[in-house]
Amino acid sequence: MTTTSGKDAGKFKVDKTVDCIGLYCPVPILKTREEIEELTSGQILEILADDPAVEEDISRWSKRTGNEIVCLERRDSVLRILVRKK
């Protein structure tokens, strides 16, 4: 998994955002799946989440589905993840 700083995160153009703040397992993964289906290969999905389970879960989801995490950063309790559709 690639982790970049907030400064580097700006180099990615976000094509769509899925806001999972306040939502808990398994909803963030299900919504991520739903939204990634709508994108085309190479596009970037931004996921915002505050469920602590998301960090480990999204990395394993990424490993299983082949959609790459290109950025993962934390701001206070909010995790911002950028996923590139395979």
Added chain:
Amino acid sequence: MVTNKKILYVQTSGIDRPERLYAPFILATTAAAMDIDTTIYFLIKGVESVKKGEAEKIKIGDFPSLKEVMDQAHKSGVKMFVCDQSTQLLGLSRGDFVEYAKVVGAATLNDLLLEADAVITF
């Protein structure tokens, strides 16, 4: 020598079943000593025993307290994952688990099951 084997222990029993709480820690600690990659995943009522302060209260017969056995497992390299969402099922407050139990979710358990060479549930 066989290497890179993985065992997953799944703990679903709660603090009302103390006789089912010791075995995964003892087995996992032993597995770690056998160079096996070892994980315990706590869900449903299993999350009760990894809430801070609970394992200290549990002791059976001549065995050490559950907390001592849990700490020993951690020191041996056993990984511990906890399903925080189970707290909502049980009407407990979120979080506040022992410091070495990492909060994870359903995707992680599914992945661990597929990765494991053996799974045993308590």
